[in-house]
Amino acid sequence: xxxxxxxxxxxxxxxxxxxxxxxxxxxxxxxxxxxxxxxxxxxxxxxxxxxxxxxxxxxxxxxxxxxxxxxxxxxxxxxxxxxxxxxxxxxxxxxxxxxxxxxxxxxxxxxxxxxxxxxxxxxxxxxxxxxxxxxxxxxxxxxxxxxxxxxxxxxxxxxxxx
Numbered sequence: 001x002x003x004x005x006x007x008x009x010x011x012x013x014x015x016x017x018x019x020x021x022x023x024x025x026x027x028x029x030x031x032x033x034x035x036x037x038x039x040x041x042x043x044x045x046x047x048x049x050x051x052x053x054x055x056x057x058x059x060x061x062x063x064x065x066x067x068x069x070x071x072x073x074x075x076x077x078x079x080x081x082x083x084x085x086x087x088x089x090x091x092x093x094x095x096x097x098x099x100x101x102x103x104x105x106x107x108x109x110x111x112x113x114x115x116x117x118x119x120x121x122x123x124x125x126x127x128x129x130x131x132x133x134x135x136x137x138x139x140x141x142x143x144x145x146x147x148x149x150x151x152x153x154x155x156x157x158x159x160x161x162x
Contacts, residue, residue: 007070009101012060018069019048022062025069026051029088037123039146039153043086054086061105063089063098073102075109075118081158082110084120103136107159117160124152133157 023046030043046054054074059082063071071089075082084106089099103118110118120138122129130140137159143152 006065007096007098007101008064009061009098009105010064011105012055012062016055019052021069022072023048023051025072025090026086026088028091032091033123033126037125037153039149046086058085059106059109061102063102065093065098071098071102073106075106077113077115081115081117081119082106082113084118087120099132100136107161111161115161117158119156119158121154121156123154130155130157 026043026046030041033041058074058076061073061075062069069090070093072086073084073088074086075084084103087099087102089102106118119141120133121144122133124143134157138157139159140155141158142156144154144156145151146153
């Protein structure tokens with residue numbers, strides 16, 4: 001489905017002051033994972049201050065629709081890629097292309113910085129996410145376990161640029 005015309009994806013700028021709104025969006029978007037994934041999402045550890053600190057270390061893109069934050073993605077620059085984290089789209093707006101536009105912003109950033117790819121992790125239990133990321137060009141590269149687990153809990157997926 002195509003993205004709504006009224007959605008603007010923009011890079012986080014100094015002076016951003018909508019931390020409570022951004023945190024609320026992330027918490028709403030990650031809430032359906034509660035009781036599904038084990039261990040629980042690290043989103044539960046976020047607060048306004050930690051989110052602000054995270055934004056100071058990473059590149060952040062926000063999607064705005066009608067002036068409201070509709071989605072976000074954090075991208076950590078590493079030597080050989082960008083790592084995508086805290087990718088969230090408002091629940092009622094999922095499937096409208098907002099996530100695709102956010103991912104495209106990270107891909108454009110990575111290409112502009114001469115990185116050969118982007119990488120993310122998704123939980124083993126979230127099979128719909130696996131399929132979504134595969135449609136966006138990501139492929140599974142590894143399975144890892146969180147500390148204290150003797151089984152895989154996360155899937156690493158990577159998109160290489162041609």
